[in-house]
Amino acid sequence: MLSVLAKRLFGSANDRYIKTLAKSVQEINALEPEVKALDDEALKARTAWLKDRLAKGETLDDILPDAFATVREAAFRVLGQRHFDVQLMGGIVLHRGMIAEMKTGEGKTLVATLPVYLNALSGDGVHVVTVNDYLAQRDAEWMGQIYRFLGLTVGCIVHGLNDIERQKQYAADVTYATNNELGFDYLRDNLNKYDIRQMVQREKFNFAIVDEVDSILVDEARTPLIISGPTEDSSELYIKIDALIPHLVAADFELDEKGRQVTLTEPGVEHMEQLLKDAGLLRSDSMYDIQNVALVHHTMQGLKAHKLFQRDRDYIVKDNKVIIIDEFTGRMMEGRRYSEGLHQALEAKERVQIQNENQTLASITFQNFFRLYPKLAGMTGTAMTEAPEFSDIYGLDVIEIPTNLPTIRKDDDDQVFRTAKEKYTAIIEAIIDARTRKQPVLVGTASIEKSELLSSMLKQRHIPHQVLNARYHEQEAYIIADAGVPGAVTIATNMAGRGTDIQLGGNIDMRIRRETEAMEEAQRKAKIEQIKAEVASAKQVALDAGGLFVLGTERHESRRIDNQLRGRSGRQGDPGASRFYLSLEDDLMRIFGSERMDSMLQKLGLKEGEAIVHSWVNKALEKAQQKVEARNFEIRKNLLKFDNVMNDQRKVIYEQRRELMQAEELGQTIADMRHETIHALVESTIPKGSYPEQWEVGRLHEEVLRILALDLPVEAWAKEEGIDVDMVLERLTEASDKHTAERELRFGAEIMRKAEQNLLLQILDHLWKEHLLALDHLRHGIGLRAYSQRDPLNEYRREAFELFEGLLARLRETVTSVLSHIEIRVSRPEDLAPPAPSTPMRETRQDPALAEGANGAAPAAASGSPVVGMARPNGGAARPMAMSAASAAAQPRVPESQFGKVQRNAPCPCGSGKKFKQCHGKV
Known part of the structure; x- marks a missing residue:
């Protein structure tokens, strides 16, 4: 009570911090007339002037007003966009190494140009981190116009570049890249690189701004980056075990959906042992005998694959591959694989080609990677709910930036139905009602399966709509661009990090790009004017209908995901509405004790098709979500505690490697x-x-x-x-x-x-x-x-x-x-170039189940010919220590009589691929 009263009197800590930014904003605004009066060449010359001031001893804070005023004017001349005062505030927060929470549609992409330009003036490079290649390329090209106008260089790191191309992009003043590419480049630079000139990243990290910071530093922080190499093949065993799992009955295992665990019961162990014996796989009395460790491992992974993981929810099958679906973004995670044989068990279950398991060659968590930056900042629309974690793990404070125009979106209480059938009936009726009034509708689902179920129901009622999920995310920007058209119905599986605003009436820029691509200049200008007129007219129709209506089909286990969906409506002062439709059969409701609520609703006489609507229900759901969030935070903290042990050792080894190369x-x-x-x-x-x-x-x-x-x-x-x-x-x-x-x-x-x-x-x-x-x-x-x-x-x-x-x-x-x-x-030192790695390396993203897998072969780390001419005194070949079994087997065999005194840990000269101590040197 006292805290509420104090907050009313003095404002919150966030409000007080925002007030302190007003002075800096006034200084920047005061410079605007002076900067606006400069011609283009004089404006560009300010970059050299600001760099000179830094060289003479001034700090970045000293030149901040001049730098921000310069960027604001350059953005207006190049893009026709002028930073609002609240965007200047966001830029200051980012420059200070904090997280700026800015609502959807407030122009976070443009905000980043202010601190990026300022910090790039030091010449140490600035990284802007995005969630996917499309956004990295788009922003590098779009915002890159401002930097290039002001004389800075811009780079972009995407999948598929070779080392020389990557070096060039990292050497730029500003580099856009995805979190995965940055992390994998760091690992590759410290793996099989034998010359400092081969490393692609700069020697030291400087400053990074993370877009969708909650998605990257929280959601994806449970999944370490791993570079791995293949181990021996055991696909036949996965197939044999997979054939036995369907024979288990419900009494044979215990399923814990909350903890994502499944275990065999005592009767289940006995049943499984009998199945293994009948299949000729178990040659002793117990599957838990020491020689049967592999059987237990394969059995438990097969059980998980069948009982915990669902097709079209956790993964999809595409092009004869099992592809993981990211639970937070709904996107396909190409190249990411579960580890410990779980992915192979899923491949056996779905009857697709089974790929080999992998051994870790290098790994790092996102927490420890991003803590390598001396200065880190982030921006997102939803960070306040995770503020304690940002502070605890990364030392980042979250500042909520006010909107440029007041938010007038109406967020209705959730509607809770007894069954999923009643819920979907109500959803379809709500969509039809909105379409009748020409109100655009965005429908949010939690899985591909649910989005396709809803799509089929809309097709039965002949309602035109677009579906945006992992299957169609290539067209996501265009689908989202049309989601604000009057009467449009768009079904989306999670809306985090989509990178394109839903603008009422439609997105002018996207329509111009799509409809005028092959036109001549005169024809193009006329078409652009036509598009602008059509969008303006359509926007008015959508505004009169109440703006964008966001309809959630169920609550996600994270409040941020729900807030991201809601935040798509009511951008830049537009009207809008949001409502979630739930049923007691939804996963969140079912797992967190809906049985009591169901019996209570029946006693109260709730009729079929009726919903319960009350703010208490919202509060109860929020508490359930907080429980899940707290559990996930503990998972991430636990992962970090263990990785910190390896991180200390990793830093020693990587620093030692760099010193050795230099x-x-x-x-x-x-x-x-x-x-x-x-x-x-x-x-x-x-x-x-x-x-x-x-x-x-x-x-x-x-x-x-x-x-x-x-x-x-x-x-x-x-x-x-x-x-x-x-x-x-x-x-x-x-x-x-x-x-x-x-x-x-x-x-x-x-x-x-x-x-x-x-x-x-x-x-x-x-x-x-x-x-x-x-x-x-x-x-x-x-x-x-x-x-x-x-x-x-x-x-x-x-x-x-x-x-x-x-x-x-x-x-x-x-x-x-x-x-x-x-x-x-x-005869020459250059002939001693180290060999390129012969074992194919695979880039991996782990999941909470300790995920591991392939993202395609990594580029060869070392160039040059193998180490030739190295021999033992008796003529036996002395191969490099890192040689794989495959490459060792390819070497010419040497007679046993000529083995001589071979090192115990060296590859055996017989060509078997084993170490000498495990082959002909075995005692």
């Missing part, structure tokens, strides 16, 4: 690795405080021979009087330093330096991939530690750190061993 001299680094390896070797074979007769001299001799390629009289040393550990350490170090110096003298310093750099990077990459696989396995099983009263996160931190220490120790040992053994047969 280093001109690695001799000391290699020497330090060799000396630490020798120290660890001596420490493991000569216990502290032990006598020479207690030393493991035999193992020490073998290890020195294996790692350092030195046949030293270690056993004789141990028999010398007065010998101690320090003397052994000194002799080994001296002998290895001498061996290294002789090899450098033989091959040449320049060639040796290049070999050291390339091999060190290749070995680091190879061991990092193995480490990621180990972390994957650790992560998937760590939850079981909770049964022994231990915190899984703390256990994961501890064991991940131990694994990382092991990675560094293996790196030192492997680098020392490789450089001690190899013979280099090249």
Whole structure:
């Protein structure tokens, strides 16, 4: 009560912040007459003038009024659009590294030009992040006109560009890109790149503005970016298991729709074991025996595929592929795949070609990727509901920017029916009523299945309409552009990030683009005037009918999605209305206890076709949505906690890679690795405080021979009087330093330096991939530690750190061993170019079920010929550490008699593709 009273007296914190922006807006407005009086050349010259001021020590805040005034005038001259005062406020909020919540139709795309131009003046590059390639290209071309007019360069990153093209786009002052492309470029730059000149992104991130920030930083933050490589094929087992799942009955499993889990009951386990035995797949008494781990895994994934995932809701089948549907945007997620074999189980269920599972080669969450930017900002129409998460995870405050004109949309209370049939009948009648009055209608659905059901019902009543969902999103801009035409009916599956306004009467720009494309200039001008007149007339008809009517067919589990749908109506002061139609059979109502409400409505005598309408119902639904949002927030926080452990290690490895690529001299680094390896070797074979007769001299001799390629009289040393550990350490170090110096003298310093750099990077990459696989396995099983009263996160931190220490120790040992053994047969350093990766890499988006999959092959990271002329003293081939099984198998086979002393972790010279220690070197 006191807080409400204080808010009335002093205004909210948001209101008070908005008032502080008024002074800056007045300064910008005061400059408008002066800037408007400049000719085009003088206006363009202000860019160099502002850059010069920065060079002389002024800050971006100092030049903000002049920069914003310059952009406002340039936008008016180039696009015919002048920034409103509230848009200037939005621009200031973005420049300060905050989130600007601006309603739909308030011109967020234009707002971004203000802080983008200002921050691009520093020369460090600015990224504008969009949700899809279409918007990135559109905005780069559309808003790019302003930047180019003012002398800045503009780039655009979309799927399909090669590395040279990407470098050029990233080098621009302003770069538009999708969140996926930015993240994958970051991972690719730190995977299989062996020269700093091959990296496509700038050395340091500067400033990013994220469009639809809630969609990218919240909804998609549960799904890490992953680059993966294929593992061995097990498609036959998926098919066999899939044939057994339909034989399970309801009593065999428990389904938890809320938690998105399905588990076998005790009778279910017995039934499944019998089915597996009958199919010849289970060769022991229990499916939970250690040798049947794969069977349990495949069974549980098959069960999920059949019982949790629905076609046309969670995924669609198109072109003989299972394609995931994004639950927040309703779009197809081309190339994204569920991991842990779930996608393969869905492919077996739908009888399409089963693609191989993948192993993680590199990954990062959006939270940790976007926190790489020293300054981050975002804009959206719906961020206030997630303000605590933005503050907690990203340190971003949300500021609600007032609308340019007051919002007069009428938001009616929800109508709740007992059955879905009654609800859809009421929806059809509401659509017919609106069409009769020439009122445009936007119908929002939560799934493709529901949108097509509604479409078929409208067809039966002969009502013309357009359907916008994942199947037709290629035409989405044109469909949305016509959604404001009087009497138009548009069915849309989720409206987040569509990027095109619904304008009453129709979108003039889209109509001009579509209808005048092939016309001559004179004819085109006449047609444009005709279109403008028709749209103006149609707009008046739509206004008289009450503006756009938004009709929601059910509540989404996130309030923001519902608000995004509502926000399409009532833009720029237009009238409008919105109403949601619900039934007790809707997913949200059903999961959150509609049984009691159903019995209550029956007792109250609610007749068929009647709806209950009350603000209490809205409040109850909002609480249910808040519960789901809180659960999803916990999922994202949990994912981030675990990824933070890997992120610390990732930053160390990636920084080390960049330093190695930039280093001109690695001799000391290699020497330090060799000396630490020798120290660890001596420490493991000569216990502290032990006598020479207690030393493991035999193992020490073998290890020195294996790692350092030195046949030293270690056993004789141990028999010398007065010998101690320090003397052994000194002799080994001296002998290895001498061996290294002789090899450098033989091959040449320049060639040796290049070999050291390339091999060190290749070995680091190879061991990092193995480490990621180990972390994957650790992560998937760590939850079981909770049964022994231990915190899984703390256990994961501890064991991940131990694994990382092991990675560094293996790196030192492997680098020392490789450089001690190899013979280099090249005459020029440039012949030591590292090999391009032979294993096909796949870009992946994970989902809450730890999703993984393919987005097409990544571009080859390294150019140049393979490392040729590298051989062991006996002539056996010494292949790069990162070589795949396929490429190793393609190598010519070497007779066993010529194997010599091959490293244990090197590929076996027989050509099997296995490591030597797992093949002919197996003990």
